[in-house]
Amino acid sequence: MDLDTLRSLRLRAQGLRAPIDASAPEVVRRFVAVQAQEFLPSQWGLAMRVPEDRRPDAAAVATAIDAGHILRTHVLRPTWHYVHPADARWLMELSSERVHRQNGLYYRRTGVEGDVAARGLDVLAETLTGGHRTRAELASALETAGTPFTGLAFTYLLMLAELERVAISGANVGRQRTYAAFDERVPPSPPRPRDEALAELAARFVASRGPATDRDFAAWSGFTLTDARRALADAAHLGGGGRLETVDVDGTPHHFDAASDRSMTDAPGPVVDLLQAYDEYIMGYAAPRDYLFPPGRSLSTVPEFPMHAVVSDGVLAGRWAPVVDERRATVKLAPWRTFSRAEERSFAASVADLERFLGVPVTVDRIAG
Template identity: 60%
Template sequence: MDLAALRDLRLRVQGLRQPPDASAPESVQRFGAVQAQEFVPAQWGLAQRIPVEDRPDAASTRADLDAGRILRTHVLRPTWHFLHPDDARWVLELSAERVHRANGSMYRSTGVEGDVATRALYVVVAAVAVGHRTRAELAGALAERDLPSKGVPLTYVLMLAELERLVISGANAGTQRTYAAFDERVPPSKPRDRADALAELAARYLASRGPATHRDFASWSGFTLTDSRRAFSDAVEQADAAGRPITTVDVDGVDHHVAASALEDASDSGSAASGAPRADLLQAYDEYIMGYAPPRAYLHRPGDAGLHAEFPLHALMIDGVMVGRWAPPLATGAPKVRIVPWRRFTAPEQRALEASVTEFSRFHGADVSIAVEPETAPG
């Protein structure tokens, strides 16, 4: 399989082409965990993976978050992720120990350890026990007791509370995010065996991001290469036993795992690249970009330098290849999508871009125009 075929298959498996019939919460569950560093752009990324006729707008996605049908917390590498409530407990239990080790030096340097950490967690738990609380409200409660309440130390207090399954995302308070009691938003479940949980996460990863390697999974999840190799092996064994085989494809001499059904579906449907071009306005941390290990050669043309997330600019794609950057409308002024192209677009590509902006406008519930800047070199 060459890079063009890999690109096409990943677009399909990711749901960016012929998305499965699923709601936003169901899409999150299919992925296992979805990177959500940037709150609103990440919601757009979810909507893009839902069929156009059923695609939610921003208000509907926010309603899912407010109601707790989608949750957001620090997990895995760690960074912000969306999780389904049925998965939040076991995914956090699986990754918390490793994240705590990674955070160890920061806990020490910020003073969030020992008695200070214990007292801080007690304050946070008491605050969310009577309602959802903003970061500022939790900071105020901590400050009253001379506990870490500002900047990086506050960040690590709250992350510690998340990893200990004491708090998780609550309903928005206007434009501010809140924290809620973990057990209020996450249903109870029995502890899972670590190997089984890791295999389940790997299976979800492959079902939503294949073809991929265990190195890709390690880069995305933060687990070691040894853990990731074992997780892939267990996931393949369990899938075979369940009659849902996972196979391998050779991409430039490297074996990549993918569900056999995904290969069959792609063969039945034909190549997406054979028709009119498709443009995608992907958020900078989209799973199509950040779900794999660098250098991510599938994202660019041969000879181009490696690409990376560059928030607040996002990734402008034509048929899965990055051809520029884009930025959503500013909070003030006329609503315009800013386009920073790396090359001149053909007429069909321009039409594809306009169609993608129309979908973006529909998601946000406002007419958005396009402001195209002069061509610039990739960077």
């Protein structure tokens, strides 16, 4: 398999071509976990994977988050992810130990450990029994209880509360995000054996992002390469066998869901996507992500994606950034090259999709790439 075919199959698996998910919560459910550092751009990343005739706007995605149909928390790695309520408990049980280890140095530096942390968790749990609370309200409750946490210590206490299944995202209050009691938003479920949970995680990762390597799964999930390889081997036999297949891409084995549609029926002509910087098409795979880059570009030339990604047929073609207020928005576009006429038409269509999502007029400001 060559890189062009790899890109096409990944774009299809990712729902960026021929999307199949009927809603933003269904996108999250299929992906298991979706990286969500930047709140509004990450919601755009969900919406663009829903078929055009059902595609939600920003208000609809926000409503789904407020209702708890999509939850935002720290899981798998010490970073924000969207998860579905049906997956939140077993994912947290599976990954919290590893995330705790990754956070260990910061727990110690900030004093979020031992009896101090336990008292803080008790205060948070009690406060959240009364309803959803903003960060300011939780900080005030801690101070009133004589267990103040400020700055980075407060941030790590909240992450500890998420990992210990005390707290998870609640409904927004205006522009302020809140926390809710974990058990209020996440349905009960029995504990699962670690190997079984890892195998399901691996199978669903490949189904939503494949073809992908064992290193891709390890980087995305936060588990060791040994764990990743064992999980992928187990996933190949879920449900009696034949779940995963292996294809070769430039000498490297890539895992592929045997049930995936491999028919290459993408629309003719280039398709330009406006991806958020932490989109799963970018962050769902291990560095150096050669599939993303045109000749002359590499991960070292854009190490942090400081702006979002303009992608033409799965290859980076520039960067973009939205500047949004209540009445209008501007897309700052920094192309790496001159777009063809077909790419300009596709780019304009993507801007129109973004405009419908934001619900305000969008203009384009081209800047040097």
